Amino acid sequence: MAQIIVLGAGMVGAGAALALQAHGHDVTLVDRRGPGEETSFGNAGFIQAEAVEPYPIPRDLRTLVAYAAGRTNDIVYAPGALPKMAPGLWSYFRNSAPARHRQISAIYARLTQRATADHQPLIAASGQDALIRRTGYGQVYRDPRALERAARGAERLQRDYGTASEVLDGPALARAEPALKTAVPGALFWHDCWTCADPGGLTAAYAALLVRRGGRFLTGDALSLAQSGAGWSVATKAGRIDAERVVVALGPWAPDLLARFGYRVAMLWKRGYHGHFDSPAALNRPLIDDANGVVMTPTRFGLRLATGAALVDRKAPADPVQLRRGAAAVADLIELGPRVEEPQWFGHRPCLPDMLPLLGEAPRHKGLWLDFGHGHQGFTLGPTTGLLLAEAMEGRRDALLDALAPAARPSVLR
Template sequence: MSKVTLVLGAGIIGVSTAIHLARRGRSVVLVDRRGAGEETSFGNAGLIQREGVVPYGFPQELGMLIRYGFNNRIDAHYHASAILKLVPFLSRYWWHSNKSRHQAIARAYAPLIENSITEHQDLIQAANADHLIRRDGWMEIFRTTGKRDTELAEAERLAREYGVSYRALSREELAKEEPHIRGDFVGGLKWNDPWSVTSPHRLTMAYLAYFQSLGGRFVKGDATTLETGASGRGWKVKTDDGMVEGYDVVLALGPWSEEVTRKFGYRFLLGVKRGYHMHYAPEGNAVLNNWTMDAERGYFLAPMEKGIRLTTGAEFANRDAPKSPVQLARAEKVAREIFPLADRLDAEPWMGARPCTPDMMPVIGKAPRHEGMWFAFGHAHHGLTLGPVTGRLIAEMMDGEKTFLDAKAWSPERFRP
């Protein structure tokens, strides 16, 4: 069998992995049932989050849990019919979010985030995608002094322990940054390090074009048909071009990874956090200068190419349940109060599903029980951020190189019974 490598999943993780493998001289076939970047990678806030060293934990305070239980918030929503099925994931997620465990997870997670900008810059330059990137951070805005002081204290801790850069904004400085934002905001927090992407889908497509310029192939196919090769070695998958075989396979299937890994005997307890977005035109001459989070309400406004993108928090539901964009409706009502949004620009709300592990860290590494199978999924809120870092790590592992980061913390081995 020729040394073809299959990469299943053409989101930002899969495309980045395919690039790094092709750079090493491998013959790579990238497979997805849809076009590249059309699933989870399509809809997000468009941030490369260098400041995001602490993954999003499950609330621990009883009062907060009670408030979430009323199911009327923007930042989180749940389907009551799905709760029993979600209990195993949510209970482990809650357990890992205990303060001491969460802090240990952040220390293990931080190296991935700390290298996110430099690894993206490598691919951005190679893919001639600089026109899609802004390098001026993002902003949180605060309605109360209590929230402001808590978040600024946390920012100072992250600056001290992880070297992130931030700037506190007074009420007056916030008004200067965003003259068209209305409301009685007491100030803001500007994260200086992150980069923003004006079209996440176009960035993925630029990376895909670069991959193809390296000789890589992209074909449509069904990852669930993956099976071992005819001789018991290697792998094969059905595509629109017929059966494609490879010596190695990388599973970068995001929230669909569990479907394929489960058929080979793996149990990752992978959960999903669904999210929604909608684009809006601004009214008149209104301009939104910054990627902006309304911190107390939990929604994001992002000045994208297509318009101002409004994104929601997390929806806990069955992955394939019909859309229920109630968070978007709640967020839109509040967002219109603080910024002059005009008409919706999308025919319907976009919905996607973030793949989440209970310990909040991705799965990156070799399958424990199958030769030539590799995993790259479970990046939760930071898929866009961590695509190139993950791709480089997987490629280095597959070629037997010393990895540029110690990858033990993200190994699939941590899920073994």
């Protein structure tokens, strides 16, 4: 049994802590805030076993021109932020080439396809089954040509990965979702996805499960991490704690900490916003308005609208233009209702240019383990990469772990 500190109490950190505890280790989870109060709090609440391919940068000129001209709502950007992002975006673009993207997807699918199975025992043990819907979600299309293209793509995913989906025409969609007030050509339903009515609450429940099983959660500063003898120490409100190993599961903040130890992480931050609405529309499952880049998820807090990606400086002030546009578009589809009064939330998806999470021991520091860079799928993959991390700590080696390991990815971690 080893003493292990896990830095970061989002879904990735909570998943890692529980997996390491299940393997017999003494685990302390540390965060500056409560569990599930940062990035994991504000996502759309999808556990995406169907997301077998990571999001590539489109290759067609028409789409790229639309992005550059600001004509889409799924991607917006701040021109002043792009120079700093340019090297990472170029690497991301190169990794999005069809042949390379297929190679990456073969690895990625091995993670996402097991995600719901890896969440299930934790959902049950934490007593949170009431938060979970296992009815999938629908991607709504306003353009029949876009629906046809999406259907062809879904057929390919069925052939290549066995991903279950179903195309509904307009009348069938109206029967499946009576709350829709506007006729549209149809939707693509993805059946393998689970959704959560309170992502932050589920993350907090996982952390509470860790404590009930004998682990600890402490409030502390990850940036206080220091080498201490043969191990590591962190300052917490309960005092300094020491451990043989430490796991960096800090998502978008991981590069800040690792820079102190001489590492450079090629991370891109995709900002996302959400807002809640007191909507009378009773959706049977979450829906995505594909044309407008907005997700509608029924939650404990109201109907949550979550946005696409904003490429902005991580410290830039809030500018929820995508949320405003998305809300205006969604109001054509459903009775949206008034906005819930709340502080404007936003978070940052920690994306690496090769679209894979970084998982394994840091190459120059014994006992410093990494588990971050999950991009859009931290909430999906936290338990999965946690289990893989625990196996890697026990010395397991295989093609999947090798592909995720820092030592194999100098373009991501230097």
